[in-house]
Amino acid sequence: MVFFAAVLLLALMSATSSAFVSMYNLATPQRQTPTLFQASSNNDLDLYIYSIDGTLASMTEYKSKLAIRAALEVWPSLLSVVEELGMQPFDNADSSDDYSWLIQKLGALSSITQQGDSPDEMLGCDEVLLTRMMLEEQLLDDGRSGGRGGKYGGKFHPGKSTSTSSGPKVGSRPLTVGEIFANWQELRYVTHNKYPFMKQNQDGKVTMSDPLPEIRRVLRKLYSEDEREITNWYPFASDILGNKKSHNILLMGNEASLDLILSSLQQLLGDTMQVTVTDSIRVWTEIKQQQNEDQHSLLIVVPDTDTEEPQSDLIQRIIMSAASEEDSVNRNIYVSHGSLDVLKKCKDFLGEDPPILSNGLRKCIVASDSKTSATLFLPSWAENVHPTQLNDAEMDPWLNIASEELLEELTSAVIV
Numbered sequence: 001m002v003f004f005a006a007v008l009l010l011a012l013m014s015a016t017s018s019a020f021v022s023m024y025n026l027a028t029p030q031r032q033t034p035t036l037f038q039a040s041s042n043n044d045l046d047l048y049i050y051s052i053d054g055t056l057a058s059m060t061e062y063k064s065k066l067a068i069r070a071a072l073e074v075w076p077s078l079l080s081v082v083e084e085l086g087m088q089p090f091d092n093a094d095s096s097d098d099y100s101w102l103i104q105k106l107g108a109l110s111s112i113t114q115q116g117d118s119p120d121e122m123l124g125c126d127e128v129l130l131t132r133m134m135l136e137e138q139l140l141d142d143g144r145s146g147g148r149g150g151k152y153g154g155k156f157h158p159g160k161s162t163s164t165s166s167g168p169k170v171g172s173r174p175l176t177v178g179e180i181f182a183n184w185q186e187l188r189y190v191t192h193n194k195y196p197f198m199k200q201n202q203d204g205k206v207t208m209s210d211p212l213p214e215i216r217r218v219l220r221k222l223y224s225e226d227e228r229e230i231t232n233w234y235p236f237a238s239d240i241l242g243n244k245k246s247h248n249i250l251l252m253g254n255e256a257s258l259d260l261i262l263s264s265l266q267q268l269l270g271d272t273m274q275v276t277v278t279d280s281i282r283v284w285t286e287i288k289q290q291q292n293e294d295q296h297s298l299l300i301v302v303p304d305t306d307t308e309e310p311q312s313d314l315i316q317r318i319i320m321s322a323a324s325e326e327d328s329v330n331r332n333i334y335v336s337h338g339s340l341d342v343l344k345k346c347k348d349f350l351g352e353d354p355p356i357l358s359n360g361l362r363k364c365i366v367a368s369d370s371k372t373s374a375t376l377f378l379p380s381w382a383e384n385v386h387p388t389q390l391n392d393a394e395m396d397p398w399l400n401i402a403s404e405e406l407l408e409e410l411t412s413a414v415i416v
Contacts, residue, residue, distance in 0.1 A: 045291060047322070047333045048240075048411060049249045049315060052261065054115065054338015054382035055407075056237040056250075063114050064106035065090075066226075067127035068099060070218045074197060074211060075132060081139050105134060108177045111386035112184045115339035117310045119303060122253030125215045126188060130180070133191045137174040181386070223256035231264035234381070236404060240411050241298055242269050247287065249299045251314055251337070258302060265298070273298050280304070280314045284321035311337070312345035320349065323372040334410060336377040336402055340389045343376045347398045350374060354397055361400050377402035 053059045068090050072078050082089070087098035106113070106127060113127035120126070180187060196208040241248055252258060258277065265275060274297035278286050283301050290296060301318075303309040315335055322331045337343055355362040358373075366372045377400045378385060378393040393399040 044330045044332060045247070045322075047247045047249060047287065047318070047331065049251060049318065049333065049335045049337075050240075051251050051253070051311070051337040051339065051342075052231070053253065054384050055336045055379050056234060056240065058232045058234070058383050060107045060110045060114060060383045061103060061232075063110070063124050063127060064103045066219065066222055067106060067113075067124055067131045068102065069222055070124075070128045070215060071131040071135070073218050073222075074128065074214050075195060077198075078132065078135060081135050085135070085138055102131070102134060105177060106130065107383070109180055109184075110384040111389060112181060114384045115341065117312050117339065117342045117345050119254060119305065119308045119310070120212065120216070121339075121341075122303075122311065123216060123219050123256070125212060125219065128215045128219070129188055129191045129195075129211075130184075132195050133187060134174070136195075141174050220254075220256040223254070223260065226260060231261065231268075233264070233268050234404070236408050238268055239408070241265070242273055243411065244273065244296050246411060247290065247296060247299075249283070249287075249301060249318065251311060252300060252302045253311070255302050255305050258300075261300070269298075275300060277302060280309065280317040283318060287318075310345070311339065311342045312348075315342070315346055316349045319346075319366060319372065319374050323366040323370040325372075329371065331372040333372065333374045334377065335374060336379055336407065338379060338382045338384055340378055340385070340393055343378055343393070343399055344396070346374070346376060350398065362397060364398060376400060377407070379407070380404075 050056055053063075072082070072090060079089070090099060109130060110127075113121075113130050114124060116122060116126075175183075175187075192211065195211060197211040197214040198206055198208050200206050240246075241250075250261075252261065262275065262277075276286060276297045277300045279302055283299060286299055301314055303311070303314060315337075319333055322333060325331070335343070335346065350364045350366060353365065355364045357363070361375055364374045364376070366374060376398060378390065379402050380390060381404055390401060394401055
């Protein structure tokens with residue numbers, strides 16, 4: 001009796017071991033499909049829409065430096081301010097230390113100046129205004145905050161003191177990062193009106209006008225003339241964008257930086273991926289053509305500068321075009337954008353019905369009779385996303401917070 005029981009036990013152990021090996025082999029493809037997401041069926045179309053800045057790359061430092069160059073060109077009088085602060089001209093090879101405090105302070109405030117839904121915000125106009133304000137404030141400080149150490153002073157104030165004052169002056173310190181963040185809309189309004197664009201005419205008279213048109217012109221010119229590498233791609237960007245089995249769409253913040261982005265993509269992906277540049281009107285035709293021909297190229301959608309097309313309008317055109325298709329294809333659209341404002345604007349066209357919970361994600365069904373869904377993500381790793389914005393997104397039933405691991409799992413689930 002004991003003998004038969006032992007034989008039966010050995011047989012059960014052998015069968016269990018064989019079953020485990022079979023399950024392991026099925027669950028380990030060439031690239032492992034994550035456990036959280038299942039690969040889409042043949043009747044599904046998954047589209048991935050990304051903003052470049054914040055989601056796939058960090059352009060914070062580059063945009064801060066571009067804003068300084070633009071401010072000095074829009075307002076030439078700032079050169080005397082820079083000189084009075086003891087700083088060398090910005091493009092001077094020895095000037096990097098002089099401007100490090102300003103670049104770091106601009107970067108710390110990138111969540112209010114380097115993101116947004118409007119073309120001006122995406123171009124970086126607000127950061128140029130902020131640059132002007134902070135240089136003027138530093139001049140009023142008379143150098144008393146320069147040379148300070150500590151966690152804050154050593155980072156957001158000049159490394160050397162240029163003070164000519166013999167004693168403290170009440171109420172003349174620069175605004176802190178927190179104060180600027182909390183009051184930026186009012187400060188932006190004041191700065192915009194306080195520092196007009198001044199131009200000397202042929203008759204010698206000086207005219208003053210709204211600085212925004214000149215800021216736009218200078219920023220576009222600097223983008224088009226710049227031959228430096230602007231994009232600091234995150235480590236996972238090459239895997240996501242180089243995936244030839246996935247439909248990836250990149251949203252450009254502005255048309256002026258297109259050539260630089262194309263050059264940067266060439267360095268990132270080489271010749272392994274075909275890149276197609278289109279606009280919001282033709283992008284859905286490109287997607288359908290790729291689907292019919294079973295081809296995959298990286299689509300770059302450029303906003304219409306003439307109509308000042310917002311980022312949310314680009315996304316809306318893609319999602320609503322997908323929802324209007326009358327076929328049996330299930331279309332899952334995943335939007336990851338580094339601007340909370342853009343994602344919140346997307347809620348306006350996704351309907352009032354609350355999202356459903358699918359695989360732990362808040363997914364919006366675009367219409368009751370539609371097979372199209374949209375899932376909105378705010379990347380938690382983006383340098384231009386403030387902690388308060390992450391908290392806001394966490395409490396919003398229509399939005400999801402994406403970690404790097406979550407994004408990689410989601411996009412790799414198409415590979416089996």
